[in-house]
Amino acid sequence: MNTLTDQQAAVDAVPLEEIDVSRPELFQNDTWRPWFARLRRDAPVHYLRDSDNGPFWSVTSHSLIKEVDTNHQVFSSEVGGIAIVDLDVINTEELQGESFIQLDQPRHGPQRQAVAPAVAPKNLVELEPIIRERAIDILENLPVGETFNWVQEVSIELTGSMLATLFDFPYEERHKLIHWSDITTAVPQVTGDDTIDMAKRYEELMEAAGVFYQLWEERAAAPPKFDLISMLAHGEETRTMNENPGLFLGTLLLLIVGGNDTTRNSISGGVIALNEYPDEYQKLRDNPKLIPNMVSEFIRWQTPVIHMRRTALQDIELAGERIKEGDKVVMWYLSGNHDEDVFKNADRLIIDRPNARSHVAFGFGIHRCMGNRLAELQLSVLWEEIVKRFRTVELVGEVTRLPNNFIRGIKDVPVRLHPI
Numbered sequence: 001m002n003t004l005t006d007q008q009a010a011v012d013a014v015p016l017e018e019i020d021v022s023r024p025e026l027f028q029n030d031t032w033r034p035w036f037a038r039l040r041r042d043a044p045v046h047y048l049r050d051s052d053n054g055p056f057w058s059v060t061s062h063s064l065i066k067e068v069d070t071n072h073q074v075f076s077s078e079v080g081g082i083a084i085v086d087l088d089v090i091n092t093e094e095l096q097g098e099s100f101i102q103l104d105q106p107r108h109g110p111q112r113q114a115v116a117p118a119v120a121p122k123n124l125v126e127l128e129p130i131i132r133e134r135a136i137d138i139l140e141n142l143p144v145g146e147t148f149n150w151v152q153e154v155s156i157e158l159t160g161s162m163l164a165t166l167f168d169f170p171y172e173e174r175h176k177l178i179h180w181s182d183i184t185t186a187v188p189q190v191t192g193d194d195t196i197d198m199a200k201r202y203e204e205l206m207e208a209a210g211v212f213y214q215l216w217e218e219r220a221a222a223p224p225k226f227d228l229i230s231m232l233a234h235g236e237e238t239r240t241m242n243e244n245p246g247l248f249l250g251t252l253l254l255l256i257v258g259g260n261d262t263t264r265n266s267i268s269g270g271v272i273a274l275n276e277y278p279d280e281y282q283k284l285r286d287n288p289k290l291i292p293n294m295v296s297e298f299i300r301w302q303t304p305v306i307h308m309r310r311t312a313l314q315d316i317e318l319a320g321e322r323i324k325e326g327d328k329v330v331m332w333y334l335s336g337n338h339d340e341d342v343f344k345n346a347d348r349l350i351i352d353r354p355n356a357r358s359h360v361a362f363g364f365g366i367h368r369c370m371g372n373r374l375a376e377l378q379l380s381v382l383w384e385e386i387v388k389r390f391r392t393v394e395l396v397g398e399v400t401r402l403p404n405n406f407i408r409g410i411k412d413v414p415v416r417l418h419p420i
């Protein structure tokens, strides 16, 4: 089975009612394209009666995803959580995580507003020189002439150091933040990996909570500063958050996962994309001014958050389908970003694509990604510094991806650098 046309023909032969786009292996093997293409064409609002995550609706077209995402009166983030995996699977009895990404109004707004200034444009201006300094440091120390894993040496390092900056977390312990982010989304229903030790995960998340409590107390006792923990500890709406362990840990983990996995995979995805489309790489070398648009195109092409889930609070009709109160509704951002009705040659990377910014990778409505400008800034600064130093970041081996239906995770990107 070689061509995309062959794959599409095989997928088209599968009865519609059996299609399950939540299977983690679709993302591990990167074979999701024909499945979503089929749903967009034949059933953009599609019901699956049974799956590892129970029955659910899939919403796959760009316009319908926007419609669901902006209708927070009907589609709740609070009732069942924001992932296809139900909240009671992610939470254990001892650990009931809660954070504003999984709150509806009126509770959502004030909590978001308490944290948002940390990533507002004014603060980003302050952050830019630090991001640049760290990016340069990482790039200058890469092993030129050797094959190495871009994910480990660049994507993880850069986002890890950014997280340490945002939290004012001890820099030499920044790898802990990365580890906590990794294990937060790693539950068997998301990754398909039954061997995950949930007891160990719980223990490690408790260790994270302990470290954050200590930092919280230090920051609460000191004058307010411009890091996320200090802002929460002094914020009008959030200063008692530490009295609610689930909310406390949930919010901090949201900020870690939100700012880590996503940006990391956009950095890795960009290198893969440019290698897949060398003529686009040439466009970049010819005109580095394309970087801001290229960054949006990377985020569209990669779509680091594959889906967000909602639960219907009432019966509603969507594109002729009757969704019932209590039904699980999954917006597949990855599919929306490859919708040919909006993006011509959607599977292709086009770094000067005029409407790259119309992607749905940051969501829409009240939950639209709070860190989107920060993510764009990190990616732009990194690529500005890369093109100054390297003619090509050449992909020289097999890319490996993670079996995860929530985060589009990339594990290995073996590369070689070709300095200018």
Ligand code: HEM
Residues within 6 Å of the ligand: 069, 100, 101, 102, 112, 119, 254, 255, 258, 259, 260, 262, 263, 266, 299, 303, 304, 305, 308, 361, 362, 363, 364, 365, 366, 367, 368, 369, 370, 371, 372, 374, 375
């Ligand atoms: C390319 C990188 C990123 C992508 C693709 C991404 C994607 C998303 C998506 C899809 C949502 C949910 C949107 C919705 O439900 O409508 C979201 C929410 C959020 N993101 Fe990001 N994100 C990225 C980077 C970041 C960064 C760097 C931060 C750091 C602070 C961050 C923090 C958050 C927070 C706090 C929320 C919850 C917002 C709310 O519920 O009001 N994200 N992000």
